[in-house]
Amino acid sequence: MRARGDEAAWFLEDGCPDLLEADEVRLNTVEDIIDFNPLAIFACGNLIFHFLPGIKVSVFHGYPIGKRGEKNNEKDDHFSIRGWFDMYCTQGPSSTEYFKKLEAKHQFFKVYQTGWAKVDPYFSDYEKHNKTPTILYGTTFSKGISSAPHLVDTISHLAKNKNWNWRLTFHPKISDQALLNKYRALADEHSNVSFIDNVRLEDFQQSDVMLCDSSSIILEFMLMDKPVVTYCNTNPGKHLLNVTDVNEVEGAIETALSRPDDLMKDVNDFAHYHEAYRDGHNCERILNAVDDFNNNYKDKIKKKPLNLWRKFRLRNKLKYWK
Known part of the structure; x- marks a missing residue:
């Protein structure tokens, strides 16, 4: 809008995180x-x-x-x-x-x-700095679908035993603070685990594989030509490495990190169907x-x-x- 010479302003409802820059115009009423x-x-x-x-x-x-x-x-x-x-x-x-x-x-x-609109910055050039594989864990907030209650121990085990970095991010509508505190504790216990309050573009860019469930964040990650491992996805397909047993998560992530050709083609086809x-x-x-x-x-x-x-x-x- 600014590049076109137009004006832009924001109205944030109560409870909405304020992620605006200092020079953004805010309308309060x-x-x-x-x-x-x-x-x-x-x-x-x-x-x-x-x-x-x-x-x-x-x-x-x-x-x-x-x-x-x-x-x-x-x-x-x-x-x-x-x-x-x-x-x-x-x-x-x-x-x-x-x-x-x-x-x-x-x-x-x-x-x-x-x-x-959200994904325009996804297609800009960026440089990946980390050499250690990085796993981004995200989850939906929908009850009965979210993997968060099931994967605490699995992620804790993998953080301790695998040379992988972890970034943990959660939908802001997740209200179970006791559960979130368990994941925050993982970041305190393990130097290779970070807890992220608001996931940013750089978290996508600096991650190699996503671990998820059935959140639409899956597709955002795939737009960067990256594979996704899901736990009990509600609509599994060839574009996903979906598992239904927590003991299968490690192997699925290892497969994802190897980026097999057939999987990556399915990832790309799925992403293009949703984002033109x-x-x-x-x-x-x-x-x-x-x-x-x-x-x-x-x-x-x-x-x-x-x-x-x-x-x-x-x-x-x-x-x-x-």
Whole structure:
């Protein structure tokens, strides 16, 4: 936005980690947003406050990988149409094809395949400094799916007995502090283990293999042409080294570190199906899509549904009644 000469600002809801730089513009109240009067508001969540000005744009917070074992798009929450958005900026064929069908059905929003804004920096050049293999462990927060309760002892054993570095990161919605403290203790006990509160791009770049379960973070890691070992994945496939026994984790990681050709081809094919572009220009495509919507579709397509009860609940959330 800045490179185009545009202005950008952020509104962080209560409880959202503040990872912004010092020179980023922060809007602290609803009145601040209304005064800013944006052309568009970009939301990475499932909802957006309807009473705010601007084109409402969904840019998503993950990929549709069916982490709860969904076998069709109709049951995947990624594709839920709640009547909030004017635009959906999809990431690749796995999301675009079905959203285009939903666009034709509902007719009150437009779909643009732009790629995911988050991953633009993933495709910049970087230099890997560590010589010791590094394993990044990430997990979903979904109860019954998360591997976190099952892998504490396994990771502790591997940290002690294998010449590997470990980086441990957890979804911010995981609320079991006793469990998290067990993983923090691993970082205190082992010099080759780090506990990361907020995973950063460099954690992806400096890691060789990911150990995970069914989180969409799997795909983000694969975009860097890197293999993933999963424990009890809900939708296993050839692109994963999936195990169902904690005793198989070590061998699977060793296989992943060897990067067998067949596995890496499947990793690449899977990543391309979900993320269409590798040029680092997804953000530009999103802004161009907003311009196209503003020029050609705004106030010209079907109106969004009334959603009176949902609108009441959103207003009540911010206690804003004007």
